[in-house]
Structures are given as C-alpha cells and as structure tokens.
Amino acid sequence: MFITGTILGSFFNVVGLRLPKNIPFTTSRSACPHCSTPLQARDLIPLFSYLIAKGKCRHCQHSISVTYPLVELITGFLFLVAYLYLGLSWEFAGASLLISLAVIVTVSDFHYMLIPNKLLLFFAATFVIYRTISPLQPWYDSIFGALAGFVIIFLIILVSRGGMGAGDMKLLGTLGILLGFKLTLLTLFLATLIGTVVSLTLLAFKVIGRKDPFPFGPSIVLAAVISYLYGFDLLRFYYDTFFL
Numbered sequence: 105m106f107i108t109g110t111i112l113g114s115f116f117n118v119v120g121l122r123l124p125k126n127i128p129f130t131t132s133r134s135a136c137p138h139c140s141t142p143l144q145a146r147d148l149i150p151l152f153s154y155l156i157a158k159g160k161c162r163h164c165q166h167s168i169s170v171t172y173p174l175v176e177l178i179t180g181f182l183f184l185v186a187y188l189y190l191g192l193s194w195e196f197a198g199a200s201l202l203i204s205l206a207v208i209v210t211v212s213d214f215h216y217m218l219i220p221n222k223l224l225l226f227f228a229a230t231f232v233i234y235r236t237i238s239p240l241q242p243w244y245d246s247i248f249g250a251l252a253g254f255v256i257i258f259l260i261i262l263v264s265r266g267g268m269g270a271g272d273m274k275l276l277g278t279l280g281i282l283l284g285f286k287l288t289l290l291t292l293f294l295a296t297l298i299g300t301v302v303s304l305t306l307l308a309f310k311v312i313g314r315k316d317p318f319p320f321g322p323s324i325v326l327a328a329v330i331s332y333l334y335g336f337d338l339l340r341f342y343y344d345t346f347f348l
C-alpha cells in the first residue's frame with residue numbers, strides 16, 4: 105500500500121503542477137525542468153529514481169526539487185496509515201479519494217497559491233457518487249457538511265478581508281460532502297490550529313515574512329484527513345474530558 109501510494113503521489117504531483125497551467129497531464133511526457141530532456145522509464149520510479157540520481161538530472165546535473173520525492177513519500181505514508189487503520193473497506197476507498205485530493209491541493213496551493221476549480225468540481229462529483237453508494241447517517245448530513253464548509257468560510261472572508269480565499273471556501277464545501285456536518289466543523293477547527301502553529305513557527309524561524317501570503321489549503325486538507333480517520337475518536341475524547 106505504501107508503494108502504491110508513492111506511485112500515485114508521483115502522478116498527483118504532476119497533476120498539481122500542470123492542472124493550474126492547463127497542461128495535459130495524461131499525454132505529454134515529463135521532462136527535466138532545466139534542460140527539457142524527456143524523462144525515461146527509469147527516471148520515473150518513485151523515490152528510487154531521485155535517490156539513485158542523488159537528486160540531480162542525469163543529463164544536465166541540475167538539481168531536482170526535493171518536493172518530488174517528498175510528495176511521493178508523504179502520499180505513500182498516508183495510504184499506509186489509512187490502510188492500517190481502515191483495512192480494505194469502503195471507508196478506505198473514501199480515504200483514498202480524500203488523500204488524492206489532499207496531495208493535489210497541497211502541491212497546487214504551495215506552488216501557485218490557488219486551488220483549481222476543475223479539481224474541486226471533479227472531486228465534488230466523486231464525493232457525491234461515493235456518498236450515494238455509502239451514505240452518511242442521515243444521508244442529508246452530506247448537504248449540511250457542504251453548506252457548513254461553504255457558509256462559514258464565506259463569513260470568515262467577509263469579516264477578515266484576507267487570510268482565507270474563495271478557493272478555501274470551495275475546498276471546505278467540497279470536503280463537507282464526504283465528511284458531514286460535525287467532521288467539517290472539526291476540520292475547520294483543526295485547520296485553523298495547524299495553520300496558526302505552522303505559520304507562527306515559520307515566522308519565528310524567518311522562513312516567511314509577516315507580509316508573505318501563506319496558503320491555507322494544505323492545512324484544510326491535512327485537517328480533513330485527520331478528521332476522516334480519527335475525527336470521532338477526537339470528539340469522544342473531547343466530550344469525555346470536558347463533559348464528564
């Protein structure tokens with residue numbers, strides 16, 4: 105499952121980089137961004153190609169961004185965790201969809217500070233199909249989840265003027281279909297927590313400046329994966345701790 109994840113991760117990386125620029129990601133071959141030499145089969149093995157070539161292009165020796173193997177590694181890790189936690193189940197199928205969206209959003213938002221509408225529409229449709237086959241209890245919890253994600257971030261955008269964008273609003277709305285009402289709220293809460301901790305840490309170490317835009321999409325999708333896998337455990341822990 106880890107290996108499958110790394111292979112998918114390598115594909116998601118390409119989708120995240122190409123989709124916002126409208127480059128087809130199924131037909132055109134990958135090439136070295138520096139010397140444009142097309143990559144061959146042996147350059148396309150997740151993780152290993154990067155390690156064997158020591159992070160350099162075999163032709164021009166230009167160094168290749170460490171984000172490529174990093175995305176493959178993280179995707180492999182997430183698929184492994186989801187599989188160990190859920191086994192081969194319908195819930196695992198849902199987790200696979202969610203992880204796919206999460207990785208593509210993260211790549212795209214970090215590189216271009218945007219989340220492509222096409223991507224969200226595709227996954228919104230996929231989540232609707234998934235929740236039609238495997239509905240939440242009650243089924244309309246998907247609608248409440250989508251509305252909650254959309255409306256709450258819309259209000260935050262109105263009040264805060266910046267910080268969050270329309271992409272974040274559409275993203276949480278899309279995730280709401282899969283997650284339902286409670287887990288969508290939990291996702292927003294965890295995303296704010298993750299986003300705040302990460303951005304303050306990066307500020308403290310002067311990786312980013314006070315004025316630098318910081319993408320919120322990656323925090324949202326990471327929070328959504330945590331909520332999907334461990335959300336009800338977290339909520340139970342919360343109730344047991346504070347409402348005994």
Ligand SMILES: [Zn+2]
Binds near residue numbers: 162
């Ligand atoms: Zn090259």
